[in-house]
Amino acid sequence: MAEAPQDPIEHHESAGRGEFYVERAGKRVAELTYSSSGTDAIVGHTWVDPDLRGGTLAPRLVKAAVEWARASNRKIVPVCSYVRAVFGRTPKYADVWKR
Numbered sequence: 484m485a486e487a488p489q490d491p492i493e494h495h496e497s498a499g500r501g502e503f504y505v506e507r508a509g510k511r512v513a514e515l516t517y518s519s520s521g522t523d524a525i526v527g528h529t530w531v532d533p534d535l536r537g538g539t540l541a542p543r544l545v546k547a548a549v550e551w552a553r554a555s556n557r558k559i560v561p562v563c564s565y566v567r568a569v570f571g572r573t574p575k576y577a578d579v580w581k582r
Contacts, residue, residue, distance in 0.1 A: 500516070515544040
């Protein structure tokens with residue numbers, strides 16, 4: 484399965500939980516999930532279909548979450564090891580990183 488750069492990232496939030504995700508033909512191929520605590524978004528999970536790993540989907544999910552956090556005045560608590568690693572090597576995300 485090849486990655487398509489035009490894959491839209493969707494966002495859904497309900498009852499203190501949210502997700503950024505990509506679907507193809509009705510099947511979820513990538514997701515980043517979080518729970519809300521006050522103005523914090525606790526990111527606990529990032530997943531990409533094994534056939535698409537190593538591409539741009541996971542970094543795009545993190546970027547979408549960062550842009551959402553900035554727009555809604557939230558901080559991200561990266562419990563997910565992948566998101567924590569991305570934040571650690573991406574200084575421009577420091578403004579939304581709650582350590």
